[in-house]
Amino acid sequence: MIASDSNQVKIQQKPSRTILWLSGWSMPDTVFDRLRELLPDFHHISVDYSDADSPETMLLLTETAAQNLMITECKTRADRGQLLIGGWSLGGLLALRLAVKGLADGLVLFAATARFTRSVEERDRGWADAYVRQMMKGLMKDRQGVETKFRQNMFTEAEWEAGLGKRFPLIGSWTTPALIAGLQILRSEEVLSGLPEIECPVLLVHGTEDKICPFNAAAELVAQLPQAELLSIADCGHASFLGREDEIAEELRRWWDEQQDD
Incomplete structure (x- = not known):
């Protein structure tokens, strides 16, 4: 289901600028x-895949949304405006997948990776597949426990002490099938081989102490994407x-304005 943001924003006169938002797992x-409130000069659209019943459904929802926003045979690029895809974690992986297919003019990625599950030799860039499979099994027995443990890994100790974790929505916004579908995508989806084909500019925002998508995953993206800028936090x-x-x-607007000047 594609949903317009509840707070409608003013669209720039030349040309319109849209951000398609793809959220992280759960x-x-x-x-x-x-972020959307601070970017009123962009039009904001989101994809709701919180009740997707399979990986295929989740992938189709995101791809259909991007296709609908991209150029049609009756419009030129200038007519339709510009499409950025903002993706976080799982959403970042999905955004990269869409960009490989040419369905974006730019990407803004938070804590993203081109492949989530990694071998022992690449453990500095992702998680072991066995751990993700364990999460999938755990969802059937103690769903809240799995989501709680995942959230505990999201913040540093200092961030927890600062109360950052309290700013997140309550657990339970996704259905169990959607949670499983998202984990299946994290297990199987791989866009490493397609990174050199992504011609659009990419802004990467990544925490240096990320325990879920390690910082080296961002360094890997910078090394292989033709047009990437890394904002390390x-x-x-x-x-x-x-x-x-x-x-x-502020950084997003500055970065995107520079792309237009170039």
Whole structure:
């Protein structure tokens, strides 16, 4: 289901600029609300895959949304405006997948990776597949426990003490099938081989202390993407935008304006 943001924004006269928001695993898109408020010069759209019943459904929802916003045979690129895809974690992986297919003019990625599950040799860039499979099994027995443990890994100790974790929505916004579908995508989806084909500019925002998508995953993206800029957030965990929305919004606008000048 594609939903327009409840707070409609003013669209620029030349040309319109849209951000398609893709949230992280188990998270509602309301986590982006503050960012959207700070970016009134963009039109905001989100994809709700919180009740997707399979990986195929989740992938189809995101791809259909991007296709609908991209160029049609009756419009030129200038007519339709510009499409950025903002993705966090799982949403970042989905955004990269769409960009490989040419369905984006730019990407803004928070704590993203081109492949979530990794071998022992690549453990500095992701998680072991066995751990993700364990999460899938755990969801059937103690769903709340699995989501709680995942959230505990999202923040550094200092961020927890600062109360950052309390700013997240309550657990339970996704259905169990959607949670499983998201984990299946994290297990199987791989866009490493397609990174050189992504021609659009990419802004990466990544915490240096991220325990879920390690910082080396961002370094890997920078090394292989043709047009990538990395904004590293020191002493920050997996939610690299939370509590820093003012700074991120300013950097996003600055970065995108520079792309237009180029």
